[in-house]
Amino acid sequence: xLSTLELMNSHDSSRYKWVxxxxxxxxxxxxxxNSSILLIALPDIFRGxxxxxLAPGNSSYLLWLIMGYLxxxxxxxxxxxxxxxxxxxxxxxxxxxxxxxxxxxxxxxxWLSGTSGALWLIVMRILQxxxxxxxxxxxxxxxxxxxxxxxxxxxxxxxxxxxxxxxFLGLVIGGVLAPLQWRLVFLVSVPVxxxxxxxxxxxxxxxxxxxxxxxxxxxxxxxxxxxVALLAGITYGIQPYGSHLMGWTDPAVLAALxxxxxxxxxxxxxxxxxxxxxxxxxxxxxxxxxxxNVASLLSGLGRGGLMFILIIWLQGIWxxxxxxxxxxxxxxxxxxxxxxxxxFLVAGPVSGWLSDRYGARPxxxxxMVIAALSFGWLLLLxxxxxYASFAGAIFLNGFGMGLFASPNRAxxxxxxxxxxxxxxxxMSTTFQNTAMVLSIGIFFSLMVLGLAGSLPAAMTxxxxxxxxxxxxxxxxxxxxxxxxxxxxxLGYNPMGSLLGPRTLDRLPPADAQYVTGHAFFPxxxxxxxxxxxxxxxxxxxxxxxxxxxxxxxxxxxxxxxDEPEPAEAPAGARPAEVAT
Numbered sequence: 064x065l066s067t068l069e070l071m072n073s074h075d076s077s078r079y080k081w082v083x084x085x086x087x088x089x090x091x092x093x094x095x096x097n098s099s100i101l102l103i104a105l106p107d108i109f110r111g112x113x114x115x116x117l118a119p120g121n122s123s124y125l126l127w128l129i130m131g132y133l134x135x136x137x138x139x140x141x142x143x144x145x146x147x148x149x150x151x152x153x154x155x156x157x158x159x160x161x162x163x164x165x166x167x168x169x170x171x172x173x174w175l176s177g178t179s180g181a182l183w184l185i186v187m188r189i190l191q192x193x194x195x196x197x198x199x200x201x202x203x204x205x206x207x208x209x210x211x212x213x214x215x216x217x218x219x220x221x222x223x224x225x226x227x228x229x230x231f232l233g234l235v236i237g238g239v240l241a242p243l244q245w246r247l248v249f250l251v252s253v254p255v256x257x258x259x260x261x262x263x264x265x266x267x268x269x270x271x272x273x274x275x276x277x278x279x280x281x282x283x284x285x286x287x288x289x290x291v292a293l294l295a296g297i298t299y300g301i302q303p304y305g306s307h308l309m310g311w312t313d314p315a316v317l318a319a320l321x322x323x324x325x326x327x328x329x330x331x332x333x334x335x336x337x338x339x340x341x342x343x344x345x346x347x348x349x350x351x352x353x354x355x356n357v358a359s360l361l362s363g364l365g366r367g368g369l370m371f372i373l374i375i376w377l378q379g380i381w382x383x384x385x386x387x388x389x390x391x392x393x394x395x396x397x398x399x400x401x402x403x404x405x406x407f408l409v410a411g412p413v414s415g416w417l418s419d420r421y422g423a424r425p426x427x428x429x430x431m432v433i434a435a436l437s438f439g440w441l442l443l444l445x446x447x448x449x450y451a452s453f454a455g456a457i458f459l460n461g462f463g464m465g466l467f468a469s470p471n472r473a474x475x476x477x478x479x480x481x482x483x484x485x486x487x488x489x490m491s492t493t494f495q496n497t498a499m500v501l502s503i504g505i506f507f508s509l510m511v512l513g514l515a516g517s518l519p520a521a522m523t524x525x526x527x528x529x530x531x532x533x534x535x536x537x538x539x540x541x542x543x544x545x546x547x548x549x550x551x552x553l554g555y556n557p558m559g560s561l562l563g564p565r566t567l568d569r570l571p572p573a574d575a576q577y578v579t580g581h582a583f584f585p586x587x588x589x590x591x592x593x594x595x596x597x598x599x600x601x602x603x604x605x606x607x608x609x610x611x612x613x614x615x616x617x618x619x620x621x622x623x624x625d626e627p628e629p630a631e632a633p634a635g636a637r638p639a640e641v642a643t
Contacts, residue, residue: 080209082266084218087202088225089259090160093252094195095229096236097167098132101188102374103234103393104241104248105129111245112180116549124181125549126298130500131185134294135192136199137496138287143200144489145279145341148482151269152201152208159197160263164256166191170249199226199496203488205267207476213419215477220415220469224407227468230370231397231404238394279341285330286342290497293323297504301511303543309511346487351478354617355423355471356494361610362431362471363498364505365438365603366464372506372599373400373457375548379557380446380585380592387581389556402454406461407468415469423474424617430467431611435604437463442600446589463607467614474617506599507548513595514544518588525587526562530574535566547588557584 101108105125109116116125147155170187173180203219210218240247296319304310311317334340347353377399378392387395414426437460444452472491479487519540526536539561547557559567559579567575577583 079268080214080218083205083209084221086259086263086267087156087198087205088222089255090156090198090263091202091222091226092229093255093259094136094163094198095226096233097191097195097252098136099230099233099370100237100248101128102370103237103397104245106390106393107241107245108184108248109181111176112184113176114178114181121181122302122545122549123299124178124185126302127185128181128188130294130298130503131189132192132195133496133500134291134298135189136196137294137493137500138290139193139196140200140492140496141286141342141486141489142283143197144204144486144492147201147204147489148486152204153263153267153269155197156201156205157260157263157267159194159201160256160260161194163191163194163198164253164260166194167249167252167256171246171253199492200489203472203476203491207479207488208269208481212477216415216417216419216423216470216473217412218415219473219476220411220413220418223415223468223472224411224465227407227411227464228404231400231407234370234374234397234400235394238397242394279334279337279339281333282330282337282341285326285333289323289326289330290493291323292319292326294497294500296320296323297500301504301507301545303545309508309543309545311508341486342490343483343486346479346483346490349478351423351474351617352487354613355427355475355478356491358427358431358467358471358610358614358617359475359491360494360498361606361613362434362464362467363495364502365434365606365610366502369460369502369506369603370400371503372510372596373403375510376446376592376596379547380589381448383581384447384585385581399450399454400457402458403461406458406463407465410462410465411469414466415473418470418473422619423470424615424619426470427467427474427614427617428611430463430465430470431607431614433463433466434460435463435607435611438600438603438607442597442604446593446596467610471614505602507545509599509602510548510592510595511544513598514547514588514591516591516594518544518547518591521587521591525583526578529578529583530570531562531566531578535562 105116105128108128109125114124115121143155143159166187170184170191173183173187175183202222206218206222207215236251237248240251296316299313299319300310300316302310304313304316307313330342331344334342334344347356374393374396377396378389382392382395382399383389410430414430418426437456440452440456440459444456475491476488522540523533523536526539527533531539542561547561556579562578567579570578
């Protein structure tokens with residue numbers, strides 16, 4: 064029979080695991096809400112700063128406000144996971160909550176305006192991302208430490224779904240708060256972050272094993288600089304360059320991409336030589352870990368850019384055609400995308416619970432197949448769709464992604480030895496966050512290529528038919544298609560922004576009203592936009608199907624069983640695995 068002390072310890076452990084799950088879920092939720100909340104709030108933020116993001120040279124501010132947070136979290140999560148393995152995951156996680164809170168406050172109190180204000184927000188967002196990276200790098204490891212292997216799928220599923228749902232909830236929250244006061248977009252997370260910080264410091268404790276060791280400085284430098292160069296190259300690659308539609312031929316972009324690839328190649332070589340590597344290449348010998356991360360990368364490529372495409376579709380075409388003002392479309396786009404979040408919330412916890420009993424493979428693989436089918440459904444929709452069909456397609460997409468995400472993450476974490484859970488979780492999160500940035504670059508590029516084929520001719524003829532001079536119509540039609548995408552994304556009146564008041568004032572009032580009205584721009588871009596959608600969704604289908612194949616190759620259910628080992632394991636030693 065169990066002694067009274069054993070029963071008390073068992074009860075305390077059972078209670079603690081739910082405390083750990085609740086706090087880490089709150090941390091991941093607030094971090095991911097902040098990663099997307101700006102998408103809807105950007106127009107109000109730029110108006111508050113007194114800066115036109117569509118003016119020449121200003122698009123980089125727009126991109127870095129969106130991408131800076133994603134880039135820094137992608138770069139730092141592995142290093143922070145390694146530090147968690149060395150010095151305590153809870154300690155690193157608590158520091159992340161505190162850092163995140165401080166920079167949330169600093170984002171909301173900026174007194175600057177214009178270019179200085181934009182630069183302040185970009186720097187503060189990047190530093191806020193440091194806190195977000197600490198939260199994301201260690202939350203999964205804390206949960207895995209706290210829960211037994213037969214409950215991790217449910218726990219990690221709840222945590223994962225809250226994170227993914229947060230990226231969509233941020234759209235609605237940003238749409239509601241930004242019109243009231245743009246500073247509220249940053250301030251809203253402060254009370255939640257303060258509560259989470261105090262709660263984490265009071266209640267969380269390290270229950271996992273620590274792995275003493277030195278800092279892999281060469282690995283950190285080559286990985287950080289290499290990944291920043293690669294992601295910065297992608298960020299600037301989707302901007303126009305000279306007379307080119309995009310910047311993929313810009314020598315600076317090519318140099319950044321080349322330097323990033325070379326440095327990441329050097330990084331992989333360094334990691335096989337140093338005594339205490341930050342990125343344990345030997346973990347990829349574990350089939351469940353390797354296959355799960357490949358599937359996660361590919362699913363992220365399929366999912367990451369979807370949010371941007373759907374927002375542009377709704378804000379630039381579908382909502383204005385139904386009489387919504389361009390200024391109100393950001394909020395309504397977030398509301399009309401809620402079925403996507405509901406799909407995640409329905410499938411995520413259930414699939415995590417089922418994967419605890421039957422393994423990750425059938426649910427993760429099935430989720431990717433369902434996601435591919437949903438992209439096919441979206442591909443078949445007309446640009447002016449009926450909302451019921453659209454809602455069904457995005458619900459199915461969310462359901463498929465939720466069905467995949469929880470079991471896949473549980474399969475990855477179950478395959479890791481306890482002393483490698485921090486760095487393993489960081490590696491996995493790096494793949495996920497890098498896929499988001501890559502996906503944005505890929506989807507934007509595919510959309511621009513699709514628009515470039517037929518948009519200039521359609522815009523020229525449409526403008527000339529309503530009184531715009533041939534020279535002015537050709538000038539506007541020659542603008543890079545990315546300007547059209549940004550105008551739609553920001554909820555601006557696209558033709559009002561592209562033509563400018565001087566051109567509009569010279570038009571007959573009826574023509575000026577029609578050109579800037581709800582019907583002209585959506586009808587103008589519907590055909591070219593659908594051509595871009597076809598290419599982008601075809602890519603997403605292919606990525607999801609390859610992710611399904613990678614997920615199936617993970618094998619049966621693997622749960623790592625720690626073996627007694629000396630304080631310092633031999634370099635390159637392979638962790639033990641067992642199939643259950």
